[in-house]
Amino acid sequence: MPLMPAPAAPISVPxxxxxxxxxxxGQLSASQLVDELAKFGTDGPITAEQAARFKKDLxxxxxxxxxxxxxxxxxxxxxxxxxxxxxxxxxxxxxSSLRTSLIDALVQIGGPEAQAVLLSTLNTTAVPSELxxxxxxxxxxxxxxxxxxxxNAAQETxxxxxxxxxxxxxxxxxxxxxxxxxxxxxxxxDAANSNPMQFYNxxxxxxLPDGQGLSSLVQMEQSPSAxxxxxxxxxxxxxxxxxxxxxxxxxxxxxxxxxxPSDWVQLAPILGGNQYQIDPSGQNSVMVGGNMxxxxxxxxxxLIDAFMGLVPDGSGAAKSLAQQRSILAGKLQGN
Numbered sequence: 480m481p482l483m484p485a486p487a488a489p490i491s492v493p494x495x496x497x498x499x500x501x502x503x504x505g506q507l508s509a510s511q512l513v514d515e516l517a518k519f520g521t522d523g524p525i526t527a528e529q530a531a532r533f534k535k536d537l538x539x540x541x542x543x544x545x546x547x548x549x550x551x552x553x554x555x556x557x558x559x560x561x562x563x564x565x566x567x568x569x570x571x572x573x574x575s576s577l578r579t580s581l582i583d584a585l586v587q588i589g590g591p592e593a594q595a596v597l598l599s600t601l602n603t604t605a606v607p608s609e610l611x612x613x614x615x616x617x618x619x620x621x622x623x624x625x626x627x628x629x630x631n632a633a634q635e636t637x638x639x640x641x642x643x644x645x646x647x648x649x650x651x652x653x654x655x656x657x658x659x660x661x662x663x664x665x666x667x668x669d670a671a672n673s674n675p676m677q678f679y680n681x682x683x684x685x686x687l688p689d690g691q692g693l694s695s696l697v698q699m700e701q702s703p704s705a706x707x708x709x710x711x712x713x714x715x716x717x718x719x720x721x722x723x724x725x726x727x728x729x730x731x732x733x734x735x736x737x738x739x740p741s742d743w744v745q746l747a748p749i750l751g752g753n754q755y756q757i758d759p760s761g762q763n764s765v766m767v768g769g770n771m772x773x774x775x776x777x778x779x780x781x782l783i784d785a786f787m788g789l790v791p792d793g794s795g796a797a798k799s800l801a802q803q804r805s806i807l808a809g810k811l812q813g814n
Contacts, residue, residue: 509543509550512536517554517577520561525568533572537580541587548592551581555600579612586616594620601625601632605639607653614657626661633657637802643809651806655748674706682755685714690722697728700737712742716749720782733789743796747803750786752779776811780804 507515519525519533540547554577561577563569574580582600585593594617601613610632617625636654639645681699684692693715700711712732718725732738738746749755752771771779783804790796 507536507539509540509547510553512540512547513550513554513581516540516580517559517561519572519577520563520566520569523567525563525566525571527568527571530568530571537584540581541584544588545590545592548585548588548596551585552596552599555581555596558603575608578609582609582612582616586619589620598625598628601628604632605636605645607636607649607651607657610636611653611657614661618661629657629661633661640802640806640809643805652748652753655753658744674710677707678710679757681710681714682757685717686756690718690725693718693722693725693728700732708737709742712738713745713749714755716746717754720750720752720779726782726785730785730789733786738796740790740795743790743799747783747799750779750782750800751803751807752776771810773811776807780807780811783807 516533516536519529525533540551562575563572563577564575572580574583582597585597597613597617597620601610601617604610604613614625614629614633617629633654636645637651637658640649640651640654645651677699681696684695686692696711696714696718699707700715702708702711712729715725715729715732719729720726729738752775783800787797787800787804790800
């Protein structure tokens with residue numbers, strides 16, 4: 480804000496004067512509501528009263544439906560952001576940032592206008608976590624309709640990361656999750672949805688100490704069921720980073736052509752260190768990235784290099800592995 484010129488003489492304020500009251504959300508236009516949302520967190524800690532007002536403003540945007548979409552689109556098109564994670568009281572807002580709250584509003588509004596803005600934002604963002612939120616929102620609005628656009632956006636983001644255009648500290652787990660969830664039919668996500676108990680059991684086997692679950696996973700991989708093959712292959716890849724027998728098993732599978740080119744999109748981040756684990760509730764499986772020491776990163780790079788020697792040069796498999804290798808190299812430079 481420009482500095483105002485100093486007054487020529489002191490201005491006295493009557494003792495009874497009080498700050499002007501906030502205009503009720505219902506009396507603000509959609510653009511005014513977005514402008515007001517953009518002020519929270521820019522001037523110190525967020526109070527409980529401000530958090531309540533934030534939620535009311537956001538609720539008003541959603542209730543107005545398609546009429547709010549142009550104002551949200553205008554803000555998202557400015558590529559500005561307010562992150563609440565480092566702001567005292569920011570956890571009261573229910574969102575990690577302003578953009579995530581507005582994207583969520585678009586998803587709740589729904590309809591062709593909101594979908595168009597979600598899609599245009601998907602095509603212009605390079606923030607992996609935002610990419611995942613947009614992909615999930617579009618899938619919720621129109622299941623299967625935007626699969627190609629979602630995959631293209633994810634691949635572009637990973638290509639930018641491979642070229643070190645996103646910085647060394649960008650967390651790419653969300654981008655890989657997009658690829659795993661919205662990749663080719665027959666992906667791990669499809670298998671997990673169609674047979675969640677088998678997927679859960681496979682994750683448990685992969686997390687048994689000393690590779691005790693490997694033999695069961697190898698048997699599962701040999702099953703004629705496509706779901707079993709996909710699930711078991713990923714869990715064997717998870718073990719390959721820490722178990723020589725699992726590494727041998729996965730290498731044999733690659734040499735015998737039992738791993739499809741499209742499978743490497745899912746396998747590359749696992750070989751790079753991402754792991755499926757059982758969440759603290761003991762009821763669901765989640766993928767976690769985790770921090771690695773330089774020695775652990777070098778070990779993962781060696782693992783990626785070993786499998787790059789088993790896939791055709793220039794293939795999609797080689798590209799997926801090379802992207803993961805570049806990400807690991809970037810992390811190594813960041814340490």
